Amino acid sequence: MTQDEMKKASAIKALEFIEKDTVVGVGTGSTVNHFIDALATIKHDITGAVSSSEESTKRLKAHGIEVFDLNSIDTLDVYVDGADEITQHMSMIKGGGAALTREKIVAAVAKKFICIADDSKQVDILGQFPLPVEVIPMARSYVARELVKLGGDPVYRQGVVTDNGNVILDVHNLSITDPKKLETQINAIVGVVTNGLFAQRGANILVLGTKDGVQVIG
Numbered sequence: 001m002t003q004d005e006m007k008k009a010s011a012i013k014a015l016e017f018i019e020k021d022t023v024v025g026v027g028t029g030s031t032v033n034h035f036i037d038a039l040a041t042i043k044h045d046i047t048g049a050v051s052s053s054e055e056s057t058k059r060l061k062a063h064g065i066e067v068f069d070l071n072s073i074d075t076l077d078v079y080v081d082g083a084d085e086i087t088q089h090m091s092m093i094k095g096g097g098a099a100l101t102r103e104k105i106v107a108a109v110a111k112k113f114i115c116i117a118d119d120s121k122q123v124d125i126l127g128q129f130p131l132p133v134e135v136i137p138m139a140r141s142y143v144a145r146e147l148v149k150l151g152g153d154p155v156y157r158q159g160v161v162t163d164n165g166n167v168i169l170d171v172h173n174l175s176i177t178d179p180k181k182l183e184t185q186i187n188a189i190v191g192v193v194t195n196g197l198f199a200q201r202g203a204n205i206l207v208l209g210t211k212d213g214v215q216v217i218g
Protein backbone atom coordinates (compact mmCIF):
# COMPACT_ATOMS: atom_id res chain seq x y z
CA MET A 1 0.00 0.00 0.00
CA THR A 2 1.27 3.46 -0.86
CA GLN A 3 1.00 6.35 1.59
CA ASP A 4 -1.86 7.78 -0.45
CA GLU A 5 -3.70 4.44 -0.39
CA MET A 6 -3.33 4.37 3.40
CA LYS A 7 -4.76 7.91 3.60
CA LYS A 8 -7.67 6.88 1.39
CA ALA A 9 -8.40 3.72 3.39
CA SER A 10 -8.45 5.74 6.61
CA ALA A 11 -10.74 8.37 5.04
CA ILE A 12 -13.24 5.76 3.83
CA LYS A 13 -13.28 4.04 7.25
CA ALA A 14 -14.19 7.38 8.88
CA LEU A 15 -17.58 7.27 7.12
CA GLU A 16 -18.60 4.80 9.83
CA PHE A 17 -18.64 7.68 12.32
CA ILE A 18 -21.12 9.77 10.33
CA GLU A 19 -24.72 9.66 11.59
CA LYS A 20 -27.67 10.07 9.26
CA ASP A 21 -29.17 13.57 8.88
CA THR A 22 -26.32 15.40 10.58
CA VAL A 23 -24.00 18.22 9.60
CA VAL A 24 -20.43 16.97 9.32
CA GLY A 25 -17.36 19.01 10.27
CA VAL A 26 -14.78 18.72 7.50
CA GLY A 27 -11.08 19.56 7.75
CA THR A 28 -8.44 20.22 5.11
CA GLY A 29 -5.63 18.40 3.33
CA SER A 30 -4.97 15.47 1.05
CA THR A 31 -6.38 12.87 3.48
CA VAL A 32 -9.50 14.98 3.94
CA ASN A 33 -9.84 15.30 0.16
CA HIS A 34 -10.28 11.51 0.12
CA PHE A 35 -12.82 11.87 2.93
CA ILE A 36 -14.79 14.49 1.00
CA ASP A 37 -14.89 12.19 -2.03
CA ALA A 38 -16.10 9.35 0.20
CA LEU A 39 -18.68 11.62 1.84
CA ALA A 40 -20.10 12.36 -1.60
CA THR A 41 -21.16 8.69 -1.83
CA ILE A 42 -23.50 9.19 1.15
CA LYS A 43 -24.42 12.83 0.46
CA HIS A 44 -28.16 12.09 0.38
CA ASP A 45 -27.96 10.72 3.93
CA ILE A 46 -26.40 13.84 5.48
CA THR A 47 -27.71 17.37 5.97
CA GLY A 48 -24.47 18.95 4.81
CA ALA A 49 -21.08 20.08 6.09
CA VAL A 50 -19.19 22.88 7.75
CA SER A 51 -15.75 23.40 6.34
CA SER A 52 -12.40 24.54 7.71
CA SER A 53 -11.05 26.07 4.49
CA GLU A 54 -11.92 27.61 1.16
CA GLU A 55 -10.22 24.64 -0.49
CA SER A 56 -12.46 22.07 1.23
CA THR A 57 -15.55 24.22 0.70
CA LYS A 58 -14.86 24.22 -3.03
CA ARG A 59 -14.46 20.44 -3.13
CA LEU A 60 -17.59 19.85 -1.03
CA LYS A 61 -19.67 22.12 -3.25
CA ALA A 62 -18.30 20.50 -6.41
CA HIS A 63 -19.75 17.24 -5.08
CA GLY A 64 -23.10 18.93 -4.45
CA ILE A 65 -22.74 18.84 -0.66
CA GLU A 66 -24.27 21.88 1.04
CA VAL A 67 -21.79 23.89 3.12
CA PHE A 68 -23.20 25.74 6.13
CA ASP A 69 -21.80 28.78 7.93
CA LEU A 70 -20.56 27.58 11.34
CA ASN A 71 -22.54 30.40 12.99
CA SER A 72 -25.77 28.81 11.79
CA ILE A 73 -24.98 25.48 13.46
CA ASP A 74 -25.82 24.80 17.13
CA THR A 75 -24.18 21.43 17.48
CA LEU A 76 -21.72 19.40 15.51
CA ASP A 77 -21.33 15.73 16.41
CA VAL A 78 -18.21 14.96 14.47
CA TYR A 79 -15.22 16.79 12.97
CA VAL A 80 -13.03 14.79 10.61
CA ASP A 81 -9.55 16.10 9.84
CA GLY A 82 -5.98 15.04 9.18
CA ALA A 83 -2.81 15.87 11.10
CA ASP A 84 0.86 16.45 10.46
CA GLU A 85 1.86 14.56 13.62
CA ILE A 86 -0.11 12.73 16.31
CA THR A 87 1.03 11.11 19.57
CA GLN A 88 -0.39 8.18 21.50
CA HIS A 89 -1.99 10.79 23.81
CA MET A 90 -3.90 12.15 20.77
CA SER A 91 -2.07 15.49 20.78
CA MET A 92 -1.40 16.78 17.29
CA ILE A 93 0.54 19.24 15.21
CA LYS A 94 -1.66 20.61 12.44
CA GLY A 95 -1.49 23.52 10.04
CA GLY A 96 0.85 22.27 7.34
CA GLY A 97 -1.91 23.34 4.96
CA ALA A 98 -2.20 26.77 6.68
CA ALA A 99 -5.83 26.18 7.70
CA LEU A 100 -5.12 25.76 11.43
CA THR A 101 -7.28 28.58 12.79
CA ARG A 102 -10.50 27.52 11.10
CA GLU A 103 -9.63 23.89 11.89
CA LYS A 104 -9.29 24.74 15.57
CA ILE A 105 -12.57 26.64 15.58
CA VAL A 106 -14.58 23.83 13.97
CA ALA A 107 -12.83 21.29 16.23
CA ALA A 108 -13.82 23.35 19.28
CA VAL A 109 -17.49 23.16 18.32
CA ALA A 110 -17.49 19.43 17.54
CA LYS A 111 -18.28 16.80 20.16
CA LYS A 112 -15.84 14.32 18.60
CA PHE A 113 -12.62 14.89 16.67
CA ILE A 114 -11.89 12.00 14.33
CA CYS A 115 -8.30 12.17 13.09
CA ILE A 116 -7.67 10.41 9.78
CA ALA A 117 -4.06 9.72 8.87
CA ASP A 118 -1.54 7.30 7.45
CA ASP A 119 0.91 5.77 9.89
CA SER A 120 3.77 8.12 8.96
CA LYS A 121 2.00 10.71 11.13
CA GLN A 122 2.41 8.77 14.37
CA VAL A 123 5.24 10.07 16.58
CA ASP A 124 6.47 9.66 20.15
CA ILE A 125 7.23 13.36 20.62
CA LEU A 126 5.79 16.25 18.62
CA GLY A 127 8.10 18.73 16.92
CA GLN A 128 9.93 16.99 14.11
CA PHE A 129 7.32 18.63 11.85
CA PRO A 130 7.78 22.42 12.15
CA LEU A 131 4.99 23.91 14.26
CA PRO A 132 2.83 26.35 12.23
CA VAL A 133 1.80 29.57 13.96
CA GLU A 134 -0.71 31.94 12.32
CA VAL A 135 0.23 35.54 13.00
CA ILE A 136 -1.24 39.00 12.29
CA PRO A 137 1.10 40.36 9.56
CA MET A 138 2.31 43.47 11.47
CA ALA A 139 3.30 41.31 14.47
CA ARG A 140 5.42 38.87 12.46
CA SER A 141 8.90 39.97 13.61
CA TYR A 142 7.86 40.49 17.22
CA VAL A 143 6.21 37.07 17.42
CA ALA A 144 9.27 35.49 15.78
CA ARG A 145 11.54 36.99 18.49
CA GLU A 146 9.22 35.68 21.22
CA LEU A 147 9.19 32.20 19.65
CA VAL A 148 13.01 32.19 19.72
CA LYS A 149 12.79 32.84 23.49
CA LEU A 150 10.69 29.65 23.73
CA GLY A 151 13.51 27.70 22.09
CA GLY A 152 12.27 27.51 18.51
CA ASP A 153 13.60 28.64 15.15
CA PRO A 154 10.72 30.39 13.34
CA VAL A 155 10.74 30.56 9.57
CA TYR A 156 8.39 32.86 7.65
CA ARG A 157 6.35 30.79 5.15
CA GLN A 158 6.97 32.97 2.10
CA GLY A 159 4.12 33.68 -0.26
CA VAL A 160 1.40 32.18 1.94
CA VAL A 161 -1.59 34.20 3.10
CA THR A 162 -4.15 32.32 5.17
CA ASP A 163 -7.90 32.30 4.48
CA ASN A 164 -8.05 34.89 7.29
CA GLY A 165 -5.51 37.23 5.65
CA ASN A 166 -2.65 36.40 8.01
CA VAL A 167 0.85 34.91 7.69
CA ILE A 168 2.42 31.68 8.94
CA LEU A 169 5.62 31.18 10.92
CA ASP A 170 6.86 27.56 10.92
CA VAL A 171 8.76 26.89 14.13
CA HIS A 172 11.61 24.42 13.72
CA ASN A 173 13.68 22.55 16.28
CA LEU A 174 11.12 22.26 19.04
CA SER A 175 11.02 19.08 21.07
CA ILE A 176 7.54 19.32 22.52
CA THR A 177 7.39 17.31 25.72
CA ASP A 178 4.50 19.30 27.24
CA PRO A 179 2.23 20.22 24.29
CA LYS A 180 -0.61 21.62 26.42
CA LYS A 181 1.75 24.03 28.16
CA LEU A 182 3.44 25.16 24.95
CA GLU A 183 0.05 25.62 23.26
CA THR A 184 -0.92 28.04 26.05
CA GLN A 185 2.45 29.84 26.03
CA ILE A 186 2.39 30.47 22.27
CA ASN A 187 -1.25 31.60 22.33
CA ALA A 188 -0.28 34.17 24.98
CA ILE A 189 2.09 36.00 22.59
CA VAL A 190 0.37 39.15 21.35
CA GLY A 191 -0.16 38.96 17.60
CA VAL A 192 -0.57 35.17 17.50
CA VAL A 193 -3.92 34.14 16.11
CA THR A 194 -3.54 30.40 16.64
CA ASN A 195 -0.80 27.81 16.89
CA GLY A 196 -0.90 24.37 15.33
CA LEU A 197 -0.75 22.45 18.60
CA PHE A 198 -4.02 20.61 19.14
CA ALA A 199 -3.34 19.27 22.63
CA GLN A 200 -5.89 20.94 24.88
CA ARG A 201 -8.47 19.76 22.38
CA GLY A 202 -6.83 16.70 20.89
CA ALA A 203 -8.36 13.93 18.82
CA ASN A 204 -10.92 11.57 20.35
CA ILE A 205 -10.43 8.84 17.78
CA LEU A 206 -7.56 8.10 15.43
CA VAL A 207 -8.40 6.21 12.25
CA LEU A 208 -4.97 5.11 11.12
CA GLY A 209 -4.16 3.71 7.70
CA THR A 210 -1.34 1.16 7.89
CA LYS A 211 0.03 -1.32 5.38
CA ASP A 212 -1.80 -4.07 7.30
CA GLY A 213 -5.16 -2.29 7.20
CA VAL A 214 -6.97 0.45 9.08
CA GLN A 215 -6.74 0.65 12.87
CA VAL A 216 -9.28 2.56 14.96
CA ILE A 217 -7.65 3.86 18.14
CA GLY A 218 -9.42 5.55 21.04
Ligand code: ABF
Pocket residue numbers: 027028029030031032081082083084093094095096097098099100103
Ligand atom coordinates in the same frame (compact mmCIF):
# COMPACT_ATOMS: atom_id res chain seq x y z
C1 ABF B 1 -4.71 19.48 7.63
O1 ABF B 1 -3.99 18.94 6.56
C2 ABF B 1 -3.75 19.80 8.59
O2 ABF B 1 -3.93 20.54 9.67
C3 ABF B 1 -2.52 19.16 8.32
O3 ABF B 1 -1.64 20.22 8.16
C4 ABF B 1 -2.75 18.52 7.02
C5 ABF B 1 -2.58 17.05 6.91
O4 ABF B 1 -2.22 16.86 5.61
P1 ABF B 1 -2.43 15.63 4.71
O5 ABF B 1 -3.75 15.03 5.01
O6 ABF B 1 -2.36 16.24 3.35
O7 ABF B 1 -1.27 14.74 5.00
O8 ABF B 1 -5.58 18.58 8.15
